[in-house]
Amino acid sequence: MNERKDERWLDDQLRRVVNAGRPEFDAESWKGKHRTEYEVLLSRRGQPIQSGRRVVVAWWIARLAIAAVVFLAVVLFIPGSPPAHGPERSAGLVADSAAEMMTMRSLRMAYEEGGFDGLDRQLQNTLDEFGPRSSSVSLRELF
Amino acid sequence: MEHRPDRLLVELAAQGDGESFTELCRRYYGPMVAIGHAILGDRHLAEDAAQEAFAKAAVHLPRLRQSDQFGRWVAAICRNEARDLARTRRQPQTVDETATENAASSGGDETGEAVKAALSQLSPEAREVVFLRFYDGLSYEQISAVLGISEQAVNGRLRRAKKRLAEDLRRQGFGEVAL
Numbered sequence: 001m002n003e004r005k006d007e008r009w010l011d012d013q014l015r016r017v018v019n020a021g022r023p024e025f026d027a028e029s030w031k032g033k034h035r036t037e038y039e040v041l042l043s044r045r046g047q048p049i050q051s052g053r054r055v056v057v058a059w060w061i062a063r064l065a066i067a068a069v070v071f072l073a074v075v076l077f078i079p080g081s082p083p084a085h086g087p088e089r090s091a092g093l094v095a096d097s098a099a100e101m102m103t104m105r106s107l108r109m110a111y112e113e114g115g116f117d118g119l120d121r122q123l124q125n126t127l128d129e130f131g132p133r134s135s136s137v138s139l140r141e142l143f
Numbered sequence: 144m145e146h147r148p149d150r151l152l153v154e155l156a157a158q159g160d161g162e163s164f165t166e167l168c169r170r171y172y173g174p175m176v177a178i179g180h181a182i183l184g185d186r187h188l189a190e191d192a193a194q195e196a197f198a199k200a201a202v203h204l205p206r207l208r209q210s211d212q213f214g215r216w217v218a219a220i221c222r223n224e225a226r227d228l229a230r231t232r233r234q235p236q237t238v239d240e241t242a243t244e245n246a247a248s249s250g251g252d253e254t255g256e257a258v259k260a261a262l263s264q265l266s267p268e269a270r271e272v273v274f275l276r277f278y279d280g281l282s283y284e285q286i287s288a289v290l291g292i293s294e295q296a297v298n299g300r301l302r303r304a305k306k307r308l309a310e311d312l313r314r315q316g317f318g319e320v321a322l
Contacts, residue, residue, distance in 0.1 A: 023186075023190060047158065
């Protein structure tokens with residue numbers, strides 16, 4: 001007998017010995033038998049989002065906070081002079097100025113347009129446009 | 144519902160969606176029974192262990208941090224349940240009568256007994272992968288999801304287990320089995 005045939009023989013034997021028929025999950029019987037546990041699961045309906053997602057949301061809030069701090073730093077500490085040319089607008093901007101970019105309305109618009117990715121783009125655009133390269137950006141441009 | 148990925152079902156179930164949880168149970172019942180059977184050596188006890196594992200999973204689901212790792216997570220719970228059951232019932236860890244009845248009814252007998260004895264000699268990990276593969280014909284991909292190892296690692300583990308079985312069977316007088 002060659003190795004291949006041996007392997008097939010062994011597989012057949014294992015199938016015969018191990019295979020005891022496909023087990024089927026009887027949901028109703030399980031729910032009846034484990035009523036308490038199932039009710040614990042059902043009782044979470046309508047509760048706030050779970051811990052893993054909470055971390056993601058917290059991470060986004062942290063990003064928003066950082067972006068807001070950068071923005072305030074730009075607005076408050078960097079004196080501006082009128083530019084020779086206006087700042088180039090990036091594609092996908094939903095607001096006209098940095099201040100407007102950071103309003104709840106524009107953030108919501110960005111979120112509605114592209115979800116978290118849209119929001120991220122909006123923040124990134126704000127940072128790109130009004131981030132720390134500053135001396136060429138005036139208060140007038142910002143507002 | 145059947146085509147939804149585990150990750151989504153887990154997230155919905157964690158928010159109290161019973162149907163999503165039931166679908167997860169349906170999806171993983173076979174592998175859990177196979178794992179329980181490899182440890183307990185009894186089909187009915189294995190089903191009990193699998194069902195207890197799902198009950199624990201229902202309660203502790205919010206603790207699962209990686210929602211795409213449900214199979215691996217519930218397999219770990221099932222292993223613990225099966226070991227607890229084995230301890231309380233002092234059940235020897237062998238392949239059971241239910242399974243070997245199949246061998247006998249199909250003319251198995253001596254060969255079936257020999258294979259059964261050889262299976263009992265395998266390490267728990269090796270026996271588990273053999274059961275997952277041959278209990279319900281799970282694919283490498285499905286086994287990999289349950290064990291949390293790569294398909295290559297599943298293949299390696301299965302190969303080593305079969306080699307060991309072949310050696311054992313040779314020792315028992317099945318001289319032609321060579322892998």
